[in-house]
Amino acid sequence: xxxxxxxxxxxxxxxxxxxxxxxxxxxxxxxxxxxxxxxxxxxxxxxxxxxxxxxxxxxxxxxxxxxxxxxxxxxxxxxxxxxxxxxxxxxxxxxxxxxxxxxxxxxxxxxxxxxxxxxxxxxxxxxxxxxxxxxxxxxxxxxxxxxxxxxxxxxxxxxxxxxxxxxxxxxxxxxxxxxxxxxxxxxxxxxxxxxxxxxxxxxxxxxxxxxxxxxxxxxxxxxxxxxxxxxxxxxxxxxxxxxxxxxxxxxxxxxxxxxxxxxxxxxxxxxxxxxxxxxxxxxxxxxxxxxxxxxxxxxxxxxxxxxxxxxxxxxxxxxxxxxxxxxxxxxxxxxxxxxxxxxxxxxxxxxxxxxxxxxxxxxxxxxxxxxxxxxxxxxxxxxxxxxxxxxxxxxxxx
Amino acid sequence: xxxxxxxxxxxxxxxxxxxxxxxxxxxxxxxxxxxxxxxxxxxxxxxxxxxxxxxxxxxxxxxxxxxxxxxxxxxxxxxxxxxxxxxxxxxxxxxxxxxxxxxxxxxxxxxxxxxx
Numbered sequence: 083x084x085x086x087x088x089x090x091x092x093x094x095x096x097x098x099x100x101x102x103x104x105x106x107x108x109x110x111x112x113x114x115x116x117x118x119x120x121x122x123x124x125x126x127x128x129x130x131x132x133x134x135x136x137x138x139x140x141x142x143x144x145x146x147x148x149x150x151x152x153x154x155x156x157x158x159x160x161x162x163x164x165x166x167x168x169x170x171x172x173x174x175x176x177x178x179x180x181x182x183x184x185x186x187x188x189x190x191x192x193x194x195x196x197x198x199x200x201x202x203x204x205x206x207x208x209x210x211x212x213x214x215x216x217x218x219x220x221x222x223x224x225x226x227x228x229x230x231x232x233x234x235x236x237x238x239x240x241x242x243x244x245x246x247x248x249x250x251x252x253x254x255x256x257x258x259x260x261x262x263x264x265x266x267x268x269x270x271x272x273x274x275x276x277x278x279x280x281x282x283x284x285x286x287x288x289x290x291x292x293x294x295x296x297x298x299x300x301x302x303x304x305x306x307x308x309x310x311x312x313x314x315x316x317x318x319x320x321x322x323x324x325x326x327x328x329x330x331x332x333x334x335x336x337x338x339x340x341x342x343x344x345x346x347x348x349x350x351x352x353x354x355x356x357x358x359x360x361x362x363x364x365x366x367x368x369x370x371x372x373x374x375x376x377x378x379x380x381x382x383x384x385x386x387x388x389x390x391x392x393x394x395x396x397x398x399x400x401x402x403x404x405x406x407x408x409x410x411x412x413x414x415x416x417x418x419x420x421x422x423x424x425x426x427x428x429x430x431x432x433x434x435x436x437x438x439x440x441x442x443x444x445x446x447x448x449x450x451x452x453x454x455x456x457x458x459x460x461x462x463x464x465x466x467x468x469x470x471x472x473x474x475x476x477x478x479x480x
Numbered sequence: 481x482x483x484x485x486x487x488x489x490x491x492x493x494x495x496x497x498x499x500x501x502x503x504x505x506x507x508x509x510x511x512x513x514x515x516x517x518x519x520x521x522x523x524x525x526x527x528x529x530x531x532x533x534x535x536x537x538x539x540x541x542x543x544x545x546x547x548x549x550x551x552x553x554x555x556x557x558x559x560x561x562x563x564x565x566x567x568x569x570x571x572x573x574x575x576x577x578x579x580x581x582x583x584x585x586x587x588x589x590x591x592x593x594x595x596x
Contacts, residue, residue, distance in 0.1 A: 246502075247497075359540055375557070377539075447493075447497065448494055448498060451497065
């Protein structure tokens with residue numbers, strides 16, 4: 083029992099480090115764990131390694147909003163929170179933005195865990211029912227996304243542009259980690275570049291707490307648990323895809339509601355991925371793949387144990403993220419924001435160069451250029467998600 | 481810099497970039513390798529091999545196949561997307577990424593094709 087608590091604690095520490103490092107996605111960390119798991123296996127049991135991995139992954143889904151909201155440097159699961167997070171930061175409410183994502187994460191975690199007994203019998207049949215239609219559902223989502231805009235032409239052009247880039251990048255066989263340079267450029271560096279160019283000043287940050295009306299809370303959490311759970315069953319559908327689907331279903335969601343929704347989706351996705359492994363025997367994300375390799379069998383007892391570990395890790399992660407958010411709030415105004423933008427651009431560029439080489443750097447530059455277009459044209463950056471949506475639509479309908 | 485000028489630079493630069501990347505992706509289609517050569521590849525590099533199955537092991541969420549050709553053998557990890565209809569001695573073509581587990585080089589399969 084003590085060793086399990088230590089595994090959770092170490093997982094939380096590791097998840098905090100990976101979460102606050104700009105641009106690092108949990109799947110990348112999972113790959114590193116796969117490489118080191120044989121060494122770990124000589125000291126501890128596979129179950130303890132699995133507890134460590136899930137605690138780290140759950141903590142990562144909480145802490146990864148810190149670089150996204152405060153530094154404008156997201157990973158692929160938090161890309162959609164960059165702009166609303168940035169707006170809150172510019173209004174002196176960076177802490178409140180992170181607080182909203184944490185409300186989403188922690189409520190999403192608790193509601194998903196309590197829904198697992200209901201999910202197990204139903205998700206399998208929903209998966210069987212929907213899997214032939216998922217491509218068409220995504221096409222409908224894209225059409226709704228474009229029709230919602232006043233100008234239809236530019237959103238359509240941006241969707242096609244980013245979609246073509248996505249298809250091309252996924253087909254470059256020599257490029258490792260294609261998502262890292264593409265999404266860092268489109269959503270991270272483009273935001274930082276525009277902040278630098280416009281000489282954005284970060285106002286003093288206040289520690290404020292949001293007043294959330296009941297309907298926003300119910301809409302955000304409810305849609306993220308339902309859509310996130312169903313989406314976790316489909317290959318290639320990430321939390322970011324699920325966020326786009328959920329926001330098209332729940333119309334007129336406020337920025338506040340959107341941050342709760344995005345916060346919740348990543349955590350829901352991670353928990354439901356364990357249910358997916360148990361019910362349909364399929365590993366849907368990098369973390370779960372590593373767990374399925376380490377564990378020789380995955381039964382109900384193990385699912386309950388790992389879900390319990392996730393709950394404890396989630397509660398610890400809530401405390402850690404809120405504490406760190408206060409630290410970020412006080413530090414962000416003490417540094418020169420222009421220099422900070424340049425420093426983060428350099429860090430992300432170095433990470434991209436180290437992990438993906440020259441070709442990755444080129445992808446990052448092209449993605450940054452595409453990422454700048456919607457900001458200048460004043461339309462939603464969600465259309466840039468074409469880079470993930472178009473390849474997945476083609477995968478399902480072709 | 482004026483926004484209209486920045487927009488022009490972004491559109492032209494992105495368009496040229498996508499064209500160059502399309503060219504690179506066309507030029508980088510996968511060429512089949514002998515299994516022995518996989519040891520010289522870097523982790524996460526995409527590869528293609530052909531061989532026949534000598535063992536099939538099932539774990540939660542995955543199949544782990546041992547695939548052999550005239551140069552050697554390698555483990556291939558396959559996600560259980562659909563039930564795959566394969567058995568020992570079947571000849572297959574595998575496209576996937578190189579990975580390392582317990583000091584052993586493996587391939588995580590993206591595509592598996594049965595060769596009749």
